[in-house]
Amino acid sequence: MVSERASERPYDLVLFGATGFTGGLTAEYLAAQAPEGCRWAVAGRNRAKLEELRERLGKPELPLLVADSADPAALAEVARSARVVISTVGPYVRYGEPLVAACAEAGTDYVDLTGEPEFVDTMYTRHHARAVATGARLLHACGFDSVPHDLGVLHTVRELARVTGREQLDGPVTIEGYVRVAGTFSGGTFASTLTAFSRPAQMAQAAKARRAVEERPAGRRVHGVMLGPRWSKDAHAWVVPLPAIDQQIILRSAAALPQYGPDFRYGHYAAVKRLPIALAGIAGVAGIAVGAQIPPLRRKLEELRPSGAGPDAAQRARSWFTVRFSGEAGGHHVWTEVSGGDPGYGETAKMLAETALCLAYDDLPKAAGQLTTAAACGPALIDRLQAAGISFRVLDARPAQAPGHFTG
Template sequence: MSGDRLDVIIFGASGFTGKYTVFEAVTVLRGLRWGIAGRNREKLEAVLKEMGAKAKKDLSQVPIFIADVNDETSLLEMARKCRIVVNTAGPYRFHGENVVKCCIESGTHHVDVSGEPQYMETMQLKYDQRAKEKGVYVVSACGFDSIPADMGVIFVEKNFDGVVNSVEIFLESGIKEGDSGGGTAGLNYGTWESAVYGLAHSDELRGIRTQLYSQRLPKFFPVLQPRPLVFRSTEVDKVCLPFPGSDRSVVMRSQRFLYEQDKKRPVQMHTYVGFPSWVVAGVVILFASIFGLLSKFRLGRTLLLNYPGLFSGGLASRSGPSEESMSRTYFKMTFKATGWPNSDRLAECSDQYTEYPTKTLMVRVSGMNPGYGATCVALLSTALTILRESDKMPSTGGVLTPAAAFSKTGLISELEKHDHGIKFEILANK
């Protein structure tokens, strides 16, 4: 790539996630040359002023580029100015494809924080081969909660000292103990919009996956069965429900890649979200049922999009969460892995065990401000890792998941360095 390019351009920098990515860039991208891009120069200048004041650093000399998702010429010009585009302009279902296409044609890497399986898998279907031809990495799901889940499974496998059969993940979030005040960080409107359209069009996934994968992954003994719809977890002492996010689809894409490329036995995985009581879980089920029903109809989607606070129980809003609430919100993901010790390892990854797993590992992945602190640090850390450790990544490029791209890199160590980073720790090893 041309030596006069910037290292990174943050696209969509005037959006809610974008501006906090600018703030975290001051420390995460220290020593690199970076700029910002979006549609409106005045808004971009305002972001540099606001986030510069917050970071106590003069950002007035950060380069600004004007680019619009509907103007491919401007996107190409932007992509040619840098080595990697950090794309925060969602919902990616509507705004992501042109950016990906222009980055690939410009020989520029691309990372984003999409949690939209239809978008991510469509990009893989349409652009994986072209990205390989151009030697470009396109990596989605680079924020919370997919980075903790996907890289958490990698952390589990690296520390298991044996063969992992399955992983169950239990997600918790809340307000840091000892802090005053109520409320939670919540969601900005873009995240809510992505969820509405993602669920509305979830039936598209079957067709996409049929084209992506001509063969299913083999079923390994023992099969990890899903837990009941509602249950109390002894692992985290919470009332749990199945987690509806994209984590499982991202992790299973990673496991397929590692099975096909590295001949590694794929890990089975289910993920759950925990609540403090049966009553709270019941309320969540009620809101989720209404959300699921309304998302299937045009009128229902209009209501969801026009009244996000009402239909999310106050979780989502057009203004987004306050900085005070974001700073006090934590997340914890507890991983329960089961498998066999090294002494029982089979010769080939396709061989079947006949005995049930005898070994267990408990791991925790945690952090603060998951939506707009840990997410932004994770996103920038993936960009940094591509720039510094591409020799440890799949040599051909491609449209990849985080674990497929970064399993052999130092991304986990990078994530742990920063104030709003992500901590990986072992709880118990039996």
């Protein structure tokens, strides 16, 4: 349920950053899938572009809100007008905080699709306490980073509880996730990645500050595991550590939810069929990480994919993702998979929009502050995503092939 302060407002949802690439896809999804009677609006800094978007959507009555990420007063008005605000304006570490602050102050639920650990950690230390006081729920990483991973682990934990015959796991739990994707990315995503890679010291500092104040689960342990490149029987592929925000989000869900057991371990990996591809991927990421920290090289990298650009519909239609999970507890072993289409854009827009709709309409556990999707939405969001075409399935046995394109 939304906070009492947000219960009587003009809009159920406001989409901020609607004229960007992913923002536009999210607007298209809401235009097609928002329930009848949903009061929603789009917001951004350029009224002319908002009007173009409204015309493209075929929604002549869709309200337009003009606000700039550098105008706190305008953002406060946006936050006060909505039950839930969706933000697609990145890089979030540069542009995201004023809207988070406005939502925390107004008791307004907030969702975004950041994959920037520094931003998430900083928002916790600065705005979690105020959000708890006002009843606001602040959910970051609500796209491909990190919804299928976070909810996939929750799905796996629930399956382990089923096969062990326990409502709550009472012994060690070990889960690994193996990610395979076929797709491309937009200029905005690339810009956010470069920003994150260019600030390693700030990222480490923000993580340390968040850990110093975040409440830890009493009597329970949560561990991240990151082994080196190796062949995995469960992935049936070579796996390499995946330096994404997903593991952090999953471990915070495990800390928040007792059903993950008293001793929870998780490792997060990319799965590839051939070792040379894995090693080339590691080298490529390392090269971008180094280049992002050298201003002239960073400017050259930014020119490769300008902000606002993204894959066309045909490219997105060929894209897919599958995340396989291997889980062990109480002498039992289970395998699950989460699969869908274009991970970077089509499915990210779907995940983002459905998370917002879940907060707005579903009967969820009472909670406030900075939360993960598993902690805030849990099975209700899994159900929504399954209804929207994203597959959550349990495998009968250890698979004999690598994670691939699952078509149902």
